Amino acid sequence: xxxxxxxxxxxxxxxxxxxxxxxxxxxxxxxxxxxxxxxxxxxxxxxxxxxxxxxxxxxxxxxxxxxxxxxxxxxxxxxxxxxxxxxxxxxxxxxxxxxxxxxxxxxxxxxxxxxxxxxxxxxxxxxxxxxxxxxxxxxxxxxxxxxxxxxxxxxxxxxxxxxxxxxxxxxxxxxxxxxxxxxxxxxxxxxxxxxxxxxxxxxxxxxxxxxxxxxxxxxxxxxxxxxxxxxxxxxxxxxxxxxxxxxxxxxxxxxxxxxxxxxxxxxxxxxxxxxxxxxxxxxxxxxxxxxxxxxxxxxxxxxxxxxxxxxxxxxxxxxxxxxxxxxxxxxxxxxxxxxxxxxxxxxxxxxxxxxxxxxxxxxxxxxxxxxxxxxxxxxxxxxxxxxxxxxxxxxxxxxxxxxxxxxxxxxxxxx
Amino acid sequence: xxxxxxxxxxxxxxxxxxxxxxxxxxxxxxxxxxxxxxxxxxxxxxxxxxxxxxxxxxxxxxxxxxxxxxxxxxxxxxxxxxxxxxxxxxxxxxxxxxxxxxxxxxxxxxxxxxxxxxxxxxxxxxxxxxxxxxxxxxxxxxxxxxxxxxxxxxxxxxxxxxxxxxxxxxxxxxxxxxxxxxxxxxxxxxxxxxxxxxxxxxxxxxxxxxxxxxxxxxxxxxxxxxxxxxxxxxxxxxxxxxxxxxxxxxxxxxxxxxxxxxxxxxxxxxxxxxxxxxxxxxxxxxxxxxxxxxxxxxxxxxxxxxxxxxxxxxxxxxxxxxxxxxxxxxxxxxxxxxxxxxxxxxxxxxxxxxxxxxxxxxxxxxxxxxxxxxxxxxxxxxxxxxxxxxxxxxxxxxxxxxxxxxxxxxxxxxx
Numbered sequence: 001x002x003x004x005x006x007x008x009x010x011x012x013x014x015x016x017x018x019x020x021x022x023x024x025x026x027x028x029x030x031x032x033x034x035x036x037x038x039x040x041x042x043x044x045x046x047x048x049x050x051x052x053x054x055x056x057x058x059x060x061x062x063x064x065x066x067x068x069x070x071x072x073x074x075x076x077x078x079x080x081x082x083x084x085x086x087x088x089x090x091x092x093x094x095x096x097x098x099x100x101x102x103x104x105x106x107x108x109x110x111x112x113x114x115x116x117x118x119x120x121x122x123x124x125x126x127x128x129x130x131x132x133x134x135x136x137x138x139x140x141x142x143x144x145x146x147x148x149x150x151x152x153x154x155x156x157x158x159x160x161x162x163x164x165x166x167x168x169x170x171x172x173x174x175x176x177x178x179x180x181x182x183x184x185x186x187x188x189x190x191x192x193x194x195x196x197x198x199x200x201x202x203x204x205x206x207x208x209x210x211x212x213x214x215x216x217x218x219x220x221x222x223x224x225x226x227x228x229x230x231x232x233x234x235x236x237x238x239x240x241x242x243x244x245x246x247x248x249x250x251x252x253x254x255x256x257x258x259x260x261x262x263x264x265x266x267x268x269x270x271x272x273x274x275x276x277x278x279x280x281x282x283x284x285x286x287x288x289x290x291x292x293x294x295x296x297x298x299x300x301x302x303x304x305x306x307x308x309x310x311x312x313x314x315x316x317x318x319x320x321x322x323x324x325x326x327x328x329x330x331x332x333x334x335x336x337x338x339x340x341x342x343x344x345x346x347x348x349x350x351x352x353x354x355x356x357x358x359x360x361x362x363x364x365x366x367x368x369x370x371x372x373x374x375x376x377x378x379x380x381x382x383x384x385x386x387x388x389x390x391x392x393x394x395x396x397x398x399x400x401x402x403x404x405x406x407x408x409x410x411x412x413x414x415x
Numbered sequence: 416x417x418x419x420x421x422x423x424x425x426x427x428x429x430x431x432x433x434x435x436x437x438x439x440x441x442x443x444x445x446x447x448x449x450x451x452x453x454x455x456x457x458x459x460x461x462x463x464x465x466x467x468x469x470x471x472x473x474x475x476x477x478x479x480x481x482x483x484x485x486x487x488x489x490x491x492x493x494x495x496x497x498x499x500x501x502x503x504x505x506x507x508x509x510x511x512x513x514x515x516x517x518x519x520x521x522x523x524x525x526x527x528x529x530x531x532x533x534x535x536x537x538x539x540x541x542x543x544x545x546x547x548x549x550x551x552x553x554x555x556x557x558x559x560x561x562x563x564x565x566x567x568x569x570x571x572x573x574x575x576x577x578x579x580x581x582x583x584x585x586x587x588x589x590x591x592x593x594x595x596x597x598x599x600x601x602x603x604x605x606x607x608x609x610x611x612x613x614x615x616x617x618x619x620x621x622x623x624x625x626x627x628x629x630x631x632x633x634x635x636x637x638x639x640x641x642x643x644x645x646x647x648x649x650x651x652x653x654x655x656x657x658x659x660x661x662x663x664x665x666x667x668x669x670x671x672x673x674x675x676x677x678x679x680x681x682x683x684x685x686x687x688x689x690x691x692x693x694x695x696x697x698x699x700x701x702x703x704x705x706x707x708x709x710x711x712x713x714x715x716x717x718x719x720x721x722x723x724x725x726x727x728x729x730x731x732x733x734x735x736x737x738x739x740x741x742x743x744x745x746x747x748x749x750x751x752x753x754x755x756x757x758x759x760x761x762x763x764x765x766x767x768x769x770x771x772x773x774x775x776x777x778x779x780x781x782x783x784x785x786x787x788x789x790x791x792x793x794x795x796x797x798x799x800x801x802x803x804x805x806x807x808x809x810x811x812x813x814x815x816x817x818x819x820x821x822x823x824x825x826x827x828x829x830x
Contacts, residue, residue: 012514013513015517016513016516018685018694019694023701025503028695037509038503038505039506039507041499060503061503063703068502084453084454084457084461086479086677089436089440095427095428098431099427110432110433115531116530117702122564126564130571147701149564153699157541157698158541262500263704264530279434283569284568284569284571286438289679
């Protein structure tokens, strides 16, 4: 439950910010009883402004892949910050980071850097159009690629023309993809796909190898770009890029969230077929802070730590420990639970819960007991989660599961 | 002249970054002999990776309004960073910053925060369309509002539809604006204008009061939005917003660059007429790092310092000192110099220099002598520039002016 200081800040915010807060972090969108404002963060622990403490499973909705205030990342950021951040050009950290990405990601021959995930997805589309001289972009129905006009989930304030050349298909449905490709025939610039199907409020799933292979083949036939939107999953599923274990190489990939453990950074990486189209003098991408050296130094430290400390395997193990514990709790309390997606990016949905009433009851009660879960969005594990953290979180989850079991049938339909 | 370390970094960069660097900081776009990579920054001094030291007049192309590593800003950032930056929601610094902007900017009843200037300009357009339910946006020919599809200066990789609803007019030309408004009749959402005319490579000028008043009246008549793109000029001309001295209040304003003295941040501020359209549930704006507390704490410290230390008056005085000195040097060497724009954001162009050969010769020679100027873009003064810095820079400028005077007539046409 949000406390008095949180309430006071919300009242002040409502005066000077439309509806108190914009975008995905407005708790009105998922659980208004959650605290809106935070005071402190360390490892996988968050403190809200009223001093309540939570074991966190959102990782700032993705960025904190190593946990808050990771010593190696902070030391790298401190060193760069003492020298300079935003200067009249980049620092050597730019080259070090680009080299590290090209070494780490087999599909990457080059990289360029930005600030938002939507900067990266939008630039991928622009590079694809520049390379092909064509316009159509195939995108999966419901997939989130950013909150800018060509892809925002809200159509208010955007025009029909903003998405005139976007053709929708169903994720992982070969027939649907082929129909979209046929509709784009002669004008196909790109197919863009999230690394896996991680839409809000639905069971998550990886694309099938056959579907990805068909997407790859369609792009090869048309000399179009296969774009992997790895903004959310990147550096969490596989350091080589999320599709590396599936054996499919995207032409262009968009990264952001976890790339610098919370420092603002995004990246486009691509192969040499698309290098000329991404070059200065051909296309133009820029931003006031896109050359800042601190976030680049932080990214180098983050990626090296992920690699050297085998953090992805650790987060998968911690996610599995959470998953196993939640499954046991649900079974013991007679509830059906669907746990989908990669274990380190878990989605937890209750059966027979069309309006997420059980999910919200679970989360609210678990929050009171000290664990920060999300009722409708995939969650995130970090390198800072220990087995003891998971076990403590499962104690809070037990309180949540019992609360969910008490949600009456009539509430399920009317929530 | 760029040194050996710079050359080595460029060679490495060319392997792993298309054309070695994207966007406005690629020195190929203005003076390839300039250093591309920087090692260190302090106050108004920059050191390139080869150890050469410059008195800087670009301020990272805008952000460094107080100079690098300003103690009050760094202390505020340190305090916030020790607590937390990217968390599961904002920190109290969000509310403090929004309140400070609303107190400081008379036209602002509310604020929301982002990362790029183009995030802010694009959101202004979306909010205007959401409020009006209309589509047309009037923008001035040649004005820069960002490098995203609806406004990027490069048309490669964007589609005709991306700018289907943008109608161009000539800045500060009432007749041209009225013709554009007539073309949009019944479908007018917004007029967007940079705070002053600060396009690349041209003499700069402020809008006339009559022109701004006409733009204001057209928007009032149509219940459309007058948008001030104050991304570049904001917090440099007037803390109340750049049009406050001209007596015209925009409905929506976009800020970025100088708002947090180099920390990545952008803001949209607006009046209550547009509050509902900017609210959660109506329009949707978001980004992974848009709630980060460090840049907000840095912005509070930056704006308080600008206000308490009367930094804008200081930068104007330092800009005037530079301007007077350059004028004297040009006159003494028989060169015509056009110095336009506000003194704290000076544009320096040579007469009879259609290909900027004199400008580049001036800059390259001044750079060798220790001052970093730009041949075609407006420059920036900061609170860190002292009279002694300006006087030392003028010694370097004298070397530059003499080099510019030696550019032969045949070079002027063929550069």
